[in-house]
Amino acid sequence: MSSKKKTSPKSKVIAAVMIVAALGGGLLWLRKDANGLRNALSYHYWIDRYTGVETYKPEVKYFTRGSRDHKDVCFTFDDGPHEAGAPLILDNLKKAGVHATFFVVGIRVKQHPELVKRMIDEGNEVGNHTQDHLRLDGLPIKNVQAEIENCATNIERACGRRPALLRPPGMRFKHETLALATKLGYTTVGWNVGAQDFVPAPSGHPTKEMEDEIHTTPDQVAERVIKGVKPGVIILLHDNPVTAQALPKIFDWLKKEGYTVKTVTQMLAELKPPVIIEPDPVFVPPAKKKMVKSLPSVGATTHKA
Numbered sequence: 352m353s354s355k356k357k358t359s360p361k362s363k364v365i366a367a368v369m370i371v372a373a374l375g376g377g378l379l380w381l382r383k384d385a386n387g388l389r390n391a392l393s394y395h396y397w398i399d400r401y402t403g404v405e406t407y408k409p410e411v412k413y414f415t416r417g418s419r420d421h422k423d424v425c426f427t428f429d430d431g432p433h434e435a436g437a438p439l440i441l442d443n444l445k446k447a448g449v450h451a452t453f454f455v456v457g458i459r460v461k462q463h464p465e466l467v468k469r470m471i472d473e474g475n476e477v478g479n480h481t482q483d484h485l486r487l488d489g490l491p492i493k494n495v496q497a498e499i500e501n502c503a504t505n506i507e508r509a510c511g512r513r514p515a516l517l518r519p520p521g522m523r524f525k526h527e528t529l530a531l532a533t534k535l536g537y538t539t540v541g542w543n544v545g546a547q548d549f550v551p552a553p554s555g556h557p558t559k560e561m562e563d564e565i566h567t568t569p570d571q572v573a574e575r576v577i578k579g580v581k582p583g584v585i586i587l588l589h590d591n592p593v594t595a596q597a598l599p600k601i602f603d604w605l606k607k608e609g610y611t612v613k614t615v616t617q618m619l620a621e622l623k624p625p626v627i628i629e630p631d632p633v634f635v636p637p638a639k640k641k642m643v644k645s646l647p648s649v650g651a652t653t654h655k656a
């Protein structure tokens with residue numbers, strides 16, 4: 352004879368209900384904590400969240416994504432400043448009361464320094480997108496350095512600030528590029544959501560007016576961005592008038608969904624541990640070294656060149 356007590360069907364039902372309620376409550380809590388059910392059920396989400404490796408690599412100062420703990424996104428506008436795009440983008444940022452990060456190209460900064468100054472004056476960040484927009488992975492390292500330094504010099508001349516952020520064109524770089532960027536004081540910035548809001552010319556440089564080259568509508572740009580938004584994403588857009596027109600719709604949607612627009616350096620400061628970078632510090636030209644007249648040592652001979 353078995354001594355086991357028989358569990359009544361009623362208590363089985365109560366136990367099952369309690370287990371389901373506990374699981375449901377736990378899942379609801381996780382969903383809230385992870386900003387969504389998809390994150391809560393994702394193995395990768397929890398690994399990334401607690402290791403932080405996907406978001407920032409401190410040894411090479413490489414930032415690839417903001418924190419998933421905050422309902423924040425940041426906007427980056429590449430390839431400008433363009434006369435047809437930047438003023439409209441800046442107007443729309445101002446109207447929405449938000450700031451963005453512009454990754455500018457040195458040769459265009461030289462053409463429109465006043466637009467770079469306006470970006471800074473209105474509270475935005477200006478990052479380095481190299482002098483000529485060449486793919487850095489195919490260049491000797493000394494040319495890579497020249498591409499970065501020449502762009503920085505043009506930014507300094509335009510607005511008296513030194514860029515602290517770098518985005519390599521097409522995100523094409525080698526490990527040595529990141530090491531060089533770190534040595535030069537840059538944080539390299541990737542991206543997560545794009546909108547195909549540009550059609551590159553075969554040479555990599557626009558040869559016609561930007562608007563003629565873009566076959567995307569503002570609505571398409573807005574839809575593509577909205578589709579990809581998640582907490583912490585870095586949005587990549589381009590400095591052109593079509594993208595500028597898409598911004599009000601994107602900003603309205605973000606506001607409705609409870610998102611806040613931050614800059615790249617603000618998103619860096621939200622990481623665990625926080626990465627604090629002064630955006631666009633005031634450029635102080637290096638002091639000229641005083642020439643010290645050396646006395647000829649005893650017995651030294653002078654040679655005429």
Ligand SMILES: [Zn+2]
Nearest residue numbers: 429430520521
């Ligand atoms: Zn670019």
